[in-house]
Amino acid sequence: SYVLTQPPSVSVAPGQTARITCGANNIAGKSVHWYQQQPGQAPVLVVHDDSDRPSGIPERFSGSNSGNTATLTISRVEAGDEADYYCQVWDGSSEEVVFGGGTKLTVL
Amino acid sequence: QITLKESGPTLVKPTQTLTLTCSFSEFSLSTRGVGVGWIRQTPGKALEWLALIYWDDDKLYSPSLKSRLTITKDTSKNQVVLTMTNMDPVDTATYYCARRRPRTDVSFDYWGQGTLVTVSS
Numbered sequence: 001s002y003v004l005t006q007p008p009s010v011s012v013a014p015g016q017t018a019r020i021t022c023g024a025n026n027i028a029g030k031s032v033h034w035y036q037q038q039p040g041q042a043p044v045l046v047v048h049d050d051s052d053r054p055s056g057i058p059e060r061f062s063g064s065n066s067g068n069t070a071t072l073t074i075s076r077v078e079a080g081d082e083a084d085y086y087c088q089v090w091d092g093s094s095e096e097v098v099f100g101g102g103t104k105l106t107v108l
Numbered sequence: 109q110i111t112l113k114e115s116g117p118t119l120v121k122p123t124q125t126l127t128l129t130c131s132f133s134e135f136s137l138s139t140r141g142v143g144v145g146w147i148r149q150t151p152g153k154a155l156e157w158l159a160l161i162y163w164d165d166d167k168l169y170s171p172s173l174k175s176r177l178t179i180t181k182d183t184s185k186n187q188v189v190l191t192m193t194n195m196d197p198v199d200t201a202t203y204y205c206a207r208r209r210p211r212t213d214v215s216f217d218y219w220g221q222g223t224l225v226t227v228s229s
Contacts, residue, residue, distance in 0.1 A: 001171065031213035035155075042204055042219040043155065049213055086155055090214035095168055097145065097157035097214055 002091040004100035011106045018074040020103045022087030025068060030089045032070040034063055037084045037102075046085075047072060074105070082107045110134040112144075112205050112220035119226050120195050126225060130188040130205030137163050137183050143208030144188045145216060146179065148201040156201075160208060161188055197227045 005023040012018040022032060032050050035043035045054050047063035050070065060075045074081055087100040116128035128146070135142060145160040159179040160168045169177050178191045188205060202224045206216035 033213070033215035042222050043216075044219070045209070045215060045217050048209060048215045048217070054217060088155075088215065094171060096170060097160065099147075099155040099157060102154045
């Protein structure tokens with residue numbers, strides 16, 4: 001089955017830019033979606049279809065997808081962005097939803 | 109405002125069958141393109157997709173759990189039910205239902221709060 005690889009953790013200082021990667025074979029051929037999960041809460045969709053933001057998600061959240069890596073970029077990081085982030089794709093060949101292992105973003 | 113809420117037992121014994129209900133509002137599973145999925149999260153671990161049902165009753169299951177899962181819908185009640193057979197302690201997790209974002213690639217735009225299910229004798 002299709003495997004999405006995320007770094008377990010990313011740290012960034014407030015005001016800086018955080019980049020969280022999601023790697024897989026030819027991931028550029030798929031649409032990548034990103035979720036933010038605060039402790040004890042349900043996931044929230046922050047980017048869908050590689051780079052689109054749902055209504056209500058700040059412009060600081062953006063996404064890109066190229067080659068074997070998709071990236072969630074959070075600009076001007078705030079303390080409230082500290083959370084777990086998951087990437088997700090639909091694998092049409094196996095007809096299954098696949099999630100990455102998650103990345104814990106720590107705001108220093 | 110779209111909402112989803114999971115309900116079911118908080119504790120099940122090993123080998124028992126788990127039945128969870130997702131009750132939702134402000135959208136209909138009779139509308140073309142709409143789907144509802146189930147996702148679980150074991151304590152301290154990643155998200156795992158379980159199943160997805162569409163407005164036309166098309167059903168999709170995680171290949172690794174397919175033999176244990178059944179997903180159904182009751183459009184008149186705005187509910188989706190997931191059953192998982194032969195429960196094991198490793199199935200202890202928070203179970204979420206979520207709406208599949210319509211008319212686009214598969215993602216989930218609204219989630220329930222989740223329900224913690226513990227498997228223990």
